[in-house]
Amino acid sequence: MTPPPGAAPDRIRLGPGTEFDVIRRFLELAAAAAPGAPPAGVLLGPGDDCAVVRTGGGLAISTDASVEGVHFRREWIGAEEIGWRAVAAALSDLAGVAARPLGLLVTMAAPPDDVPAFVEQVVRGVVAAAADAGAALLGGDLTASPAALFLDIVVLGEAAAPVLRSGARPGDSLWVTGALGGAAAAVAAWTHGREPPPAAREAFARPRPRWREALWLRDRGVLGAMLDLSDGLAGDAAHLAAASGVGVVLDPRAVPVAPAAAEVGGSPEAALRLALGGGEDYELCFAAAPGAVEPLAGEFAGLFGLRLTRVGQVTAGAGVACLDPDGRPRPLDLAGFRHFEEGTR
DSSP states (O other), X not given: OOOOGGGSGGGOOOOSXXXXXXXHHHHHHHHHHSOSSOOTTEEEOBTBSSOEEOOXXXXXXXXXXXXXXXXXXXXXXXXXXXXXXXXXXXXXXXXXXXXEEEEEEEEEEEOGGGTTHHHHHHHHHHHHHHHHTTOEEEEEEEEEOSSSOEEEEEEEEEESSOOOGGGOOTTOEXXXXXXXXXXXXXXXXXXXXXXXXXXXXXXXXXXXXXHHHHHHHHHTTOOSEEEEOSSOHHHHHHHXXXXXXXXXXXXXXXXXXXXXXXXXXXXXXXXXXXHHHOOOOOOEEEEEOTTSSGGGHHHHHXXXXXXXXXXXXXXXXXXXXXXXXXXXXXXXXXOOOOTTTSSOO
């Protein structure tokens, strides 16, 4: 199928009006960030009522909302960072099932005073994050908001062999990528009126979805079950355990606490709580057969500049436990982030 003339962002024609002037500007930014033909599989981009994509495998689809005052505050991060962060969070869902990004749809509701200057800067962050992942901006919607800025990002990816949460088995090892607690450390610092360490601010404002790492691990056949760490290791381990019908025992001594979390937390115990329950790390958590990952850890670190860390064990039973100082499993008295039960992230 040959893309129709409207598929190229620089040839899209829309009617008159401020809303459509802004949309035209968005598409110009997207074309500048990713010049040339759209990614393979994108048959029709923005300009019609729908985008059209084709994949060689399954089509992975996810959506992620980013709400001012809940997920970010303007006094914390800039407009471009707001856009990058919103897209990265959605792309991380594709990483969680080992899907290759194809494209994304962006719905934005903005206060009138934000149009056009502020929303253009937000979209610069959106298209930068999309281009970094090789994903096309497929379209979306722009509307007015009475107060807060709102973004909803729908991502589409090719999932030739999706990895689910439900594949963990007793005896498997539990692993994570990277270090945990950096984004939560930034929020903790801001909430207490302090500027976070640069590394913590970077972790919050410009997270890196680990889809490349997920595909690499998938291709080596080691992934039994997987999900991304958006709600904290404690909460997301509970999701994996529930989906697989197993228990998980975490070893707190093994959890890779981000240095920024240690700096902000002020004590090992506080830093560990940020790493276990803070959320928005957007790393990967996965279960693998015993001994399957260790031979790959060095190559993985060399390719991605990222550690693989064994943080626990999958067991028979249910729920999440944590080893106490004597090495005995105890119920974990910490959950991940939960909307409607806590304040701003």
